[in-house]
Amino acid sequence: VSKIFSAGLDITEMSGKSNEHYAAFWRAVQEMWLKLYGSNMVTIAAINGSSPAGGCLMALCCDYRIMADNPKFAIGLNETQLGIVAPFWFKDTMINTIGNRATELSLQLGQMYPAPEALKFGLVDKLVPEDKVQSAAAAAMSQWLSVPDHARQLTKSMMRKPAIDRLVKQREADINNFVSFISKDSIQKSLQIYMDRLKQKK
Numbered sequence: 203v204s205k206i207f208s209a210g211l212d213i214t215e216m217s218g219k220s221n222e223h224y225a226a227f228w229r230a231v232q233e234m235w236l237k238l239y240g241s242n243m244v245t246i247a248a249i250n251g252s253s254p255a256g257g258c259l260m261a262l263c264c265d266y267r268i269m270a271d272n273p274k275f276a277i278g279l280n281e282t283q284l285g286i287v288a289p290f291w292f293k294d295t296m297i298n299t300i301g302n303r304a305t306e307l308s309l310q311l312g313q314m315y316p317a318p319e320a321l322k323f324g325l326v327d328k329l330v331p332e333d334k335v336q337s338a339a340a341a342a343m344s345q346w347l348s349v350p351d352h353a354r355q356l357t358k359s360m361m362r363k364p365a366i367d368r369l370v371k372q373r374e375a376d377i378n379n380f381v382s383f384i385s386k387d388s389i390q391k392s393l394q395i396y397m398d399r400l401k402q403k404k
């Protein structure tokens with residue numbers, strides 16, 4: 203039985219809908235990223251299964267990532283495999299985690315990394331046995347919470363603010379770009395083919 207941390211964004215929200223729907227959907231996705239990446243709280247991802255695309259993004263937004271040590275579980279920004287493109291703020295989040303070259307390889311190929319490779323690439327920080335993911339995350343949380351809060355928060359903001367400001371400045375343009383991209387016939391066709399493939403896999 204496959205286990206999933208997050209299947210990413212709901213593809214059905216990006217297929218066969220109106221432009222108004224796509225715009226509202228994308229604004230909500232932006233909001234999720236701004237809240238999670240910009241949070242001053244400690245955030246630890248307890249990754250207990252596979253985590254493609256938007257799922258990987260959510261994990262990358264956290265301060266620390268612990269993943270179940272199972273090579274069947276994979277994580278990555280696989281957008282190109284769906285015929286779509288990770289937007290600049292997905293890319294920035296990944297660069298801030300694993301660096302420029304690894305991000306370029308990862309994004310162009312739409313790579314999903316099995317857990318051991320994800321650790322090697324720095325996409326996750328630690329692997330633990332599947333039944334220890336929650337307890338390891340709780341232990342990591344205690345360690346992070348032991349740092350004086352104001353100092354940790356200012357440091358986090360210093361590291362992340364440039365990426366956050368970039369999206370805040372370009373929110374409307376980013377929404378317009380998403381709507382015009384996702385509503386193209388060729389992109390709708392790619393998403394349909396991907397969904398059909400998922401169903402055939404069964």
Ligand SMILES: CC/C=C\CCC/C=C/C(=O)SCCNC(=O)CCNC(=O)[C@H](O)C(C)(C)COP(=O)(O)OP(=O)(O)OC[C@H]1O[C@@H](n2cnc3c(N)ncnc32)[C@H](O)[C@@H]1OP(=O)(O)O
Nearest residue numbers: 204209210211212213214254255256286287289380383400
């Ligand atoms: C300019 C910018 C433009 C665009 C930017 C857009 C950024 C997009 C970000 C995203 O997150 S796109 C979504 C990426 N997600 C994926 O690629 C995941 C695809 N799914 C899988 O790989 C697998 O389904 C799985 C998550 C590993 C689970 O596998 P399992 O074998 O357990 O289940 P199954 O494949 O049978 O799926 C069950 C059921 O769920 C449907 N499904 C799966 N993922 C999605 C999804 N992301 N959105 C909508 N629906 C999804 C799948 O089709 C099955 O449906 P069915 O039961 O009706 O057949």
